[in-house]
Amino acid sequence: MSQEPFPDRPHAKPVGKGPVAAFFGNLWRVALVHFAWPVVRLYVWLNERLRAPKWMGGSLREIGLRLWGFAWLTFVWVLLWGDITWSNIVAGAGIALLVMIFLPLPRVAVEGRFHPLPALKLVATMLYNFFISSAQVAWAAVKPGPPPLGVVVRVHMAIKSDLTLTLAIDYINLVPGTIVVEIDQPARMLYIHVFDARKQKHIDEFLKQMAYIEREFIKTFERDDEWHPSPLHGIDDDYHHVPYADRQRVADRDAARKEKR
Structure with missing residues (x-):
């Protein structure tokens, strides 16, 4: 005569994720395979075949760094004024452009790997x-x-x-x-x-x-x-x-x- 492993819990459900939780748990893996990896491959392909003008840095990585610096200087200008308005944004963009053209910072070499x-x-x-x-x-x-x-x-x-x-x-x-x-x-x-x-x-x-x-x-x-x-x-x-x-x-x-x- 067989006995139930848990006689006091005859209707106990097996431990594990439900279908909805499992679906969302695997969603990031699907996004990584079908979205992130093609984006990285596209970036590598563009970086190898496209040649940006020297005044923009000459590479996609340098262009990205300059765009980030431009956005950061604009943000600091708006932050100093304390109001997010179109006039402050346009003025900050102009100041950032002048600083990057006439007062460029020295390029900092990034070496090694961050842990x-x-x-x-x-x-x-x-x-x-x-x-x-x-x-x-x-x-x-x-x-x-x-x-x-x-x-x-x-x-x-x-x-x-x-x-x-x-x-x-x-x-x-x-x-x-x-x-x-x-x-x-x-x-x-x-x-x-x-x-x-x-x-x-x-x-x-x-x-x-x-x-x-x-x-x-x-x-x-x-x-x-x-x-x-x-x-x-x-x-x-x-x-x-x-x-x-x-x-x-x-x-x-x-x-x-x-x-x-």
Whole structure:
């Protein structure tokens, strides 16, 4: 005599998505196959066969970047006035066009590949260091005793890309108590002012923090196996004086940290 597996629930339905939920759950896959992929193929085909005028950038990617910059400058102009009107939009478009023609910004080389998970880790660490450093600076301002001893520490960053190095400098400047006062770009050397360095352990902790920033920015933006120098820089070694030994030092330090866990 057979028994039901759930005698107290004779009419239990099998676990799973219903037809409507399954339909909408698979909708994004259908859209990816039948819409997104043809659009990407069309973009590649147009980029290979169409030649845009040099004054527009010479490629579809450059045209897209310029259109984005034009739209952003127009948006900032309308935002400054505070009213979305046709007159503000037209005036903002005119100002944006004049700025892009007569005051063009230098082209920034984009190299390597972006990894979102290490980037989230960097942001979380920055927020943590921001609150900790803010509390330390506030306590140093009110506690009795001699004032903090500020020093300038020289730190070498084994970072190749100028864009990534700029982001790392911004990261350092956002943390209270530290600020980059001088940059030796060819040598990748930063001179950083440290708020309180009365003890050697303060310097050691600061250098440890800089090593962490260096390692995480490399993992986020320019891993060695994904590095592609930008053609804007010509020969990579002529512009990025980062010896292999320095990059290997970062990799060895990261491997040693993983072995300790």
